[in-house]
Amino acid sequence: MSCTCSGKCISYKASMPSHKGRYESGQKRCNSCNAYIFWKGRFCPCCGIRLRLSPRNSKHKQKFLKITHQRKEVVIHGM
Ligand SMILES: [Zn+2]
Numbered sequence: 001m002s003c004t005c006s007g008k009c010i011s012y013k014a015s016m017p018s019h020k021g022r023y024e025s026g027q028k029r030c031n032s033c034n035a036y037i038f039w040k041g042r043f044c045p046c047c048g049i050r051l052r053l054s055p056r057n058s059k060h061k062q063k064f065l066k067i068t069h070q071r072k073e074v075v076i077h078g079m
């Protein structure tokens with residue numbers, strides 16, 4: 001099973017919704033195909049990788065960055 005874009009996703013490509021967000025209107029993001037597709041399954045019909053169902057959790061990411069930043073500071077002070 002390959003994890004590369006074969007161009008099939010073009011027929012599933014979703015257009016930008018005018019009122020709702022992409023994920024709210026049922027669109028999913030394929031990072032391999034670099035496209036938003038309208039597909040009911042959890043895996044991309046084109047390349048077979050798992051689709052992103054919701055937007056990035058920015059809060060979680062910020063927390064993660066903060067922790068790594070603090071760790072760096074500790075290392076600097078320790079030296
Ligand atoms: Zn594709």
Ligand SMILES: [Zn+2]
Binds near residue numbers: 009031046
């Ligand atoms: Zn894909």
